[in-house]
Amino acid sequence: MKTNPGNYFEDFQAGAKLVHAVPRTITEGDQSLYVGLTGDRFPLHCSAEFARSLGYRRETVNDLLTFHMVFGKTVNDVSLNAVANLGYAGVRFLEPVYPGDTVRSVTEVLGKKENKSGENGVVWVRSTGTNQRGAKVLEFYRWVMVNKRDPKTPTGANDNPVVPREVAPEELVVPAGLSLDGYEPWASGGRAWFEDYAKGEKIDHVDGMTLEESEHQIATRLYQNTAKVHFDQFQAEKTRFKRRLVYGGHIISLVRSLSFNGLENTLAILAWNGGAHANPTFAGDTLYAWTEVLDSAELPGRSDVGALRLRLVGVKNLDLRAEPFPLKVEKDGKSVYHPNVVLDLDHWVLMPRRR
């Protein structure tokens, strides 16, 4: 067979390295489409002048665009036969990516554990994105439930690999050469700084965005993510949802773009501790966002910037200001996400200090 059937549970071997196809030169064109599709306004990605004033060579690629590009390549080998994306951990952004850089992805299999049903199992992997100079730009852990090729033959796989529970502040990487000396606050328009965000504080990001089929399709194709569920309405009509599913990563991008209103001075995403796509999203849904400040941390050797640990929550089709809104509800005796929650992302961002 010449077409790619994807890997099944049996195909994954701990220690194996999967080198993913289609290296990608990220360009100004990708940047523009990203702005057009998500509404990104963080000035570090929009203005070469602003970026240079902070010590960068030019405007940088939005961390999430890099993530989608690196992640997209892994789908074909890791999750084409996945039943579910169970989780992310230890997502760390390690070096700025510039337009013109070429990224590639490699995944190391960490271990796997067959499920009791015998039909599938969990596979743990660590994926790495690398630029054309061989420098790591991104690293993340991920675990997915993957179908077995042969449900009748037990594999005995019973690994339980360690993945990071969270990224500690000392593991966060501040871009080399970053200098806040020339930071001009008008560029972001933000009025709040590291010191102004208090643990426990919640920020309602106010704005809303309605999602269209062609928008998520164009985005997901741009990321060269080939998961069939996002593109094929003819097959989707036979599924439970009868709809194309929106790529969860694109939801992260949209919700993060909405969060600009209230987090304007954020310079970069440093890491995700973990994230959940709480419920699926479809074309026609309108997204809103709020952020809870979970923690803050000093960064070694830096008096000009600090790290904020934020919980970014995306919800849909619901007026956040009209009604009390529980993040979790009880269903069949279990605590589950409210059905209108679509994203719960625990992450660290880089934030300038008040000067």
Added chain:
Amino acid sequence: MKTNPGNYFEDFQAGAKLVHAVPRTITEGDQSLYVGLTGDRFPLHCSAEFARSLGYRRETVNDLLTFHMVFGKTVNDVSLNAVANLGYAGVRFLEPVYPGDTVRSVTEVLGKKENKSGENGVVWVRSTGTNQRGAKVLEFYRWVMVNKRDPKTPTGANDNPVVPREVAPEELVVPAGLSLDGYEPWASGGRAWFEDYAKGEKIDHVDGMTLEESEHQIATRLYQNTAKVHFDQFQAEKTRFKRRLVYGGHIISLVRSLSFNGLENTLAILAWNGGAHANPTFAGDTLYAWTEVLDSAELPGRSDVGALRLRLVGVKNLDLRAEPFPLKVEKDGKSVYHPNVVLDLDHWVLMPRRR
């Protein structure tokens, strides 16, 4: 509150300068998206070779794309609480913008006048777009009706600032270094020149374009215009129209792209005297365009180009060739725009002379 509540009527002070957030490096990516979203074909923006043959460094950014980028930034500070965009005047394009240039926007408040109702008032401003060398690329006057924060407390504001009624030919700026010596007519395909357009002449631009939700959303996000009415269907359903409104500036772009057919040799928009978004536009509407030649003018020191004053009219969902079509109709004893008219733009363009 960390999110931006926008400015209310009370917040505007004559003489105040608002420095708008998010400087933007306009790139080849923005150019391509602009072509994909509007169908722009004016060769000065499409071909580096053609542009160089006229003395430009390379292809230039479409004047309207520059306008949307500069205008988009002002929304957050000027019109987030606007009830209505009342008018534009004195819109002048002052210097070519090239891919790679970074534009920023500043707005000066000219004055304000409270309405009799006490609920809102008119604010007059002049906004300026500047490139990374500090050169002005665009200037425009605008007046908007803005809500008061506190309708019960009169402000007494009763200014009546002067805005230009029209841009006089001697205020039009021809790009420095423009030379028509190497102009090759095949590049535009146009067969008509400055001398061929007669005052009073009307040109039916023939082509039509149907607008989709994702198209206007992608465009308006590309321009980083954050007005909520363009993006949030969940909230829109509670409004009179029950629909997302299309950003009026994107309508200008679409109608102008349609006008290429009949105005092919146009080199640039020099200025708008004024413009009206006569009626709202929604996804699914099909746009058509016609131009009326209002006037023509010599340009000081130029024998190779002249200025044409044009009235560009956009209409929707109506066969211009099938029925007589009045621009204005009577409604409740007043003369108002025909309900299918969506744009009436009085502007000056730069047109080569016959050689």
Added chain:
Amino acid sequence: MKTNPGNYFEDFQAGAKLVHAVPRTITEGDQSLYVGLTGDRFPLHCSAEFARSLGYRRETVNDLLTFHMVFGKTVNDVSLNAVANLGYAGVRFLEPVYPGDTVRSVTEVLGKKENKSGENGVVWVRSTGTNQRGAKVLEFYRWVMVNKRDPKTPTGANDNPVVPREVAPEELVVPAGLSLDGYEPWASGGRAWFEDYAKGEKIDHVDGMTLEESEHQIATRLYQNTAKVHFDQFQAEKTRFKRRLVYGGHIISLVRSLSFNGLENTLAILAWNGGAHANPTFAGDTLYAWTEVLDSAELPGRSDVGALRLRLVGVKNLDLRAEPFPLKVEKDGKSVYHPNVVLDLDHWVLMPRRR
């Protein structure tokens, strides 16, 4: 009349050269949009590093994007009054196009033949795309049925110009400087090579793609193809289909992108022998693709690459794996394409040999 009425049958004269308007600098922005709209993953167009490793200056423009750009320009002069696109032949890709190159199009009229009805006739043309250095990048033959301006006056036109029946292997142009010495197979992820594709073999490309109105409109505008049937829903409602038609070339692009899964190592399209848009496509249709290997050929002086002659078939709204599927069916005693077939493209591709 200042607007372009297009050429009628009477206007075409054998030997005439039509120099088409709007030269176009193809940019990184166009590349990104092409990926976003079609899902292109062939690494030669995605990665500057991969391209350089094969002797190219940088990533190249997808051959089909070049085709659409060159073809789009011809519409205004050749097929604005066309009743039908009857066929293509001798489409040859002659030189790589890079982002930054500016292409222009010229068409030579080869001959014409009036139809018996007197209402229209067939016009044969050869179009050429040229870059800014004057080098031909693309050449193709095409014949279209064009309306007469005056159906009552016979023209007597009765030419029967020769067009190539197929492109012989020795007419295929391998890009100068191509070297396979540094070819790294991980970049495409493909496991099959020239020797692995057997004559008669069929490859089901598995993936499906549902098409949206805004996607084909953005693509067709990007190509600056002005055919009205793709854009104007208000007029389309009066037609037989009551819908906007999708530009057939965009279908070729989508189907070819689907074919990456199974043809990953393909380096370039060398030529089309012929192609048919078997049935129209509309928004909402889901496309699938399969390839039949028609032939293979050695390439003079090359031991590292060969040419495969492929039949690429696009179908819609049909499960290729669920039911036997005839390419042609009988209708009114004639063999016609199955109504779900949308594309049948006979073409040559460049494929690395196993090493």
